[in-house]
Amino acid sequence: MTPFHLEVRNVRKSFGRKVLFDAVSFDVRLGESFAVTGKNGSGKSTLMKIICGVLTPNGGSVRYVVNDKEIPLSHVAPHIGLVSPYLNMYEEFTGEENLRLFAKIRGIGVRQDDIHGLLQRFGIFEHRNKEARFYSSGMKQRLKYCAALLHRPALLFLDEPTANLDDIGIAVVREVMREQRQRAALVFATNESEDLSFADRVLDLSRLKIG
Amino acid sequence: MVTPIPYQVFVKEVASEFRTRYALNALLMFVVTTLTMVVFSLGDNTVPYEILSGMLWIVIFFSAMSGLSRTFVTEEERGTSLTLRLLTSATNVYIGKFLYNVVLILAMSVFIAFAYRLIIDDFVVRSSSIFWTTIVLGGIGLAAASTILAAIIAKANTKGTLFPVLAFPVLLPLLLTCIRATVLSVEGAFFSEAFKDFQILVSFSVVMIAASVMVFEYVWND
Numbered sequence: 561m562t563p564f565h566l567e568v569r570n571v572r573k574s575f576g577r578k579v580l581f582d583a584v585s586f587d588v589r590l591g592e593s594f595a596v597t598g599k600n601g602s603g604k605s606t607l608m609k610i611i612c613g614v615l616t617p618n619g620g621s622v623r624y625v626v627n628d629k630e631i632p633l634s635h636v637a638p639h640i641g642l643v644s645p646y647l648n649m650y651e652e653f654t655g656e657e658n659l660r661l662f663a664k665i666r667g668i669g670v671r672q673d674d675i676h677g678l679l680q681r682f683g684i685f686e687h688r689n690k691e692a693r694f695y696s697s698g699m700k701q702r703l704k705y706c707a708a709l710l711h712r713p714a715l716l717f718l719d720e721p722t723a724n725l726d727d728i729g730i731a732v733v734r735e736v737m738r739e740q741r742q743r744a745a746l747v748f749a750t751n752e753s754e755d756l757s758f759a760d761r762v763l764d765l766s767r768l769k770i771g
Numbered sequence: 772m773v774t775p776i777p778y779q780v781f782v783k784e785v786a787s788e789f790r791t792r793y794a795l796n797a798l799l800m801f802v803v804t805t806l807t808m809v810v811f812s813l814g815d816n817t818v819p820y821e822i823l824s825g826m827l828w829i830v831i832f833f834s835a836m837s838g839l840s841r842t843f844v845t846e847e848e849r850g851t852s853l854t855l856r857l858l859t860s861a862t863n864v865y866i867g868k869f870l871y872n873v874v875l876i877l878a879m880s881v882f883i884a885f886a887y888r889l890i891i892d893d894f895v896v897r898s899s900s901i902f903w904t905t906i907v908l909g910g911i912g913l914a915a916a917s918t919i920l921a922a923i924i925a926k927a928n929t930k931g932t933l934f935p936v937l938a939f940p941v942l943l944p945l946l947l948t949c950i951r952a953t954v955l956s957v958e959g960a961f962f963s964e965a966f967k968d969f970q971i972l973v974s975f976s977v978v979m980i981a982a983s984v985m986v987f988e989y990v991w992n993d
Contacts, residue, residue, distance in 0.1 A: 648850035
């Protein structure tokens with residue numbers, strides 16, 4: 561796996577006059593797992609969006625260094641995968657069509673076997689030809705995992721990793737988290753204490769002092 | 772064969788539109804309704820061709836307003852804009868959606884132009900080359916401005932009214948030029964007489980596209 565380094569320094573986010581968090585700093589390297597926790601509304605999902613490069617912070621910096629070269633946030637997409645409640649699939653396309661579409665738009669070649677393998681792993685292979693609008697919330701969550709892992713990202717972001725999943729789904733996700741931590745790197749946001757056991761380090765946003 | 776990513780975004784837009792018909796249905800209904808009202812309003816009255824030329828571009832403009840914003844509005848409404856942001860760069864998204872809007876508006880403009888010429892007897896085009904060149908260049912200019920404006924208003928609460936309100940002052944020079952060139956086509960002018968208008972239309976598109984490419988990333992990302 562390509563060596564990389566995610567560096568977050570003094571990130572601050574506010575909405576109007578309300579400061580959500582301030583002076584958030586941490587590093588994530590290959591082989592590490594980092595968790596973000598905090599009470600509802602503390603900014604876990606917001607922080608995840610910022611470090612994925614889809615939301616601009618009000619202060620601080622987020623840097624990705626891959627093979628000793630800094631990559632601009634606007635070009636970080638090939639190296640990351642995200643599973644989040646705010647991420648939606650294209651409901652007019654089937655599960656398999658969504659994955660093919662994502663692979664094409666990412667500009668990566670993916671074999672049908674790889675797509676089917678992911679769908680089978682997450683238990684939605686038999687629903688692959690159904691339009692995503694007919695999927696349950698749990699099935700959509702599983703499809704999001706397939707989409708996030710399609711390109712074997714160096715850094716996997718999980719926002720509430722086990723949300724909407726049954727016991728079987730949770731078991732698969734925890735296996736993915738274990739593998740990702742060994743193979744590459746993992747950053748996840750959760751309030752589940754069992755999920756937190758996967759983290760090497762934990763940031764509690766509720767305990768940050770707002771400056 | 773690896774196809775360019777903007778083309779894949781374009782293909783996604785086309786495939787999505789065929790499945791959902793978000794824009795096509797709205798556009799078709801608007802065009803049919805508007806042209807029907809125009810025909811009944813005109814009745815047997817003889818209307819100067821300058822006014823008919825202006826009316827043609829009014830129909831095209833408002834048809835564009837009813838359909839071209841959907842490429843970004845639907846992404847926000849369905850929550851797929853974050854998905855798309857994570858898949859590829861802002862520039863690829865802009866180019867793909869711009870190409871889609873060009874194809875959509877050209878198809879719509881050609882349909883409107885044919886229908887207009889068929890149903891309004893007083894609208895006789897004597898220079899088809901000027902007429903169709905104006906339709907194509909005007910359509911590209913409309914798409915160029917509408918794409919970036921659609922991205923801007925997609926997150927607004929009052930996007931329905933905001934889009935035409937923002938678009939009209941931006942598109943006014945383009946529309947006036949298109950109307951002037953259409954008048955020339957009805958008068959049967961030589962192609963070279965319309966060169967100045969075509970220069971304006973091409974310049975408008977170049978400026979809009981260049982500006983859009985520069986600012987789109989800031990508009991697209993929060």
